[in-house]
Amino acid sequence: MPFLIAAVVLVGALCALDLALTLGVIKRLHEHTELLASTRRPAERIDVGSEISEFETSTVDGEHLLPGLLPEQTLVAFFSPGCEPCRDKLPKFVEYARRQPGGRTGVLSVVIGDPAQTAGFVSELGPVARVVVEKPDGPLSAAFKARSYPTVLRVERDGVGRLVVVDNQVRLDRPAAATA
Numbered sequence: 001m002p003f004l005i006a007a008v009v010l011v012g013a014l015c016a017l018d019l020a021l022t023l024g025v026i027k028r029l030h031e032h033t034e035l036l037a038s039t040r041r042p043a044e045r046i047d048v049g050s051e052i053s054e055f056e057t058s059t060v061d062g063e064h065l066l067p068g069l070l071p072e073q074t075l076v077a078f079f080s081p082g083c084e085p086c087r088d089k090l091p092k093f094v095e096y097a098r099r100q101p102g103g104r105t106g107v108l109s110v111v112i113g114d115p116a117q118t119a120g121f122v123s124e125l126g127p128v129a130r131v132v133v134e135k136p137d138g139p140l141s142a143a144f145k146a147r148s149y150p151t152v153l154r155v156e157r158d159g160v161g162r163l164v165v166v167d168n169q170v171r172l173d174r175p176a177a178a179t180a
């Protein structure tokens with residue numbers, strides 16, 4: 001009988017210790033969650049009227065790209081294969097770009113990542129857009145100041161020929177001609 005009482009007391013003590021440790025872990029997780037939430041930046045939006053900086057790059061097809069080589073109106077999109085919203089938006093963008101006045105010449109898609117990761121995106125975008133694959137700090141990302149994905153913009157030349165953002169919230173559920 002004394003062994004049974006000792007065993008029950010030992011199990012009770014172990015349960016109390018386990019409960020105290022679990023509560024400590026939960027408190028610590030709560031603190032970490034708050035810390036992470038306070039450091040998370042909201043998605044950056046590229047302002048309408050922002051001028052696009054100079055850039056020089058090449059498409060996956062070897063086409064040389066400079067700001068002066070873009071048409072008067074261009075639909076521009078930035079995607080990253082590691083981003084779930086990008087994977088969700090890609091089919092809508094492809095359909096929208098397919099209906100774009102001027103065809104694929106008026107559509108520029110930038111896929112962020114290494115060639116092995118981006119191959120699926122490139123194959124889907126290739127028929128409807130000129131496609132560039134680059135790292136996050138690549139020439140187009142820097143010129144457009146694109147830091148969050150997906151980003152879909154419409155750019156045009158202003159009165160003095162500068163390339164500027166005219167729409168930073170392109171609605172992919174509307175006909176392409178309605179927003180041009």
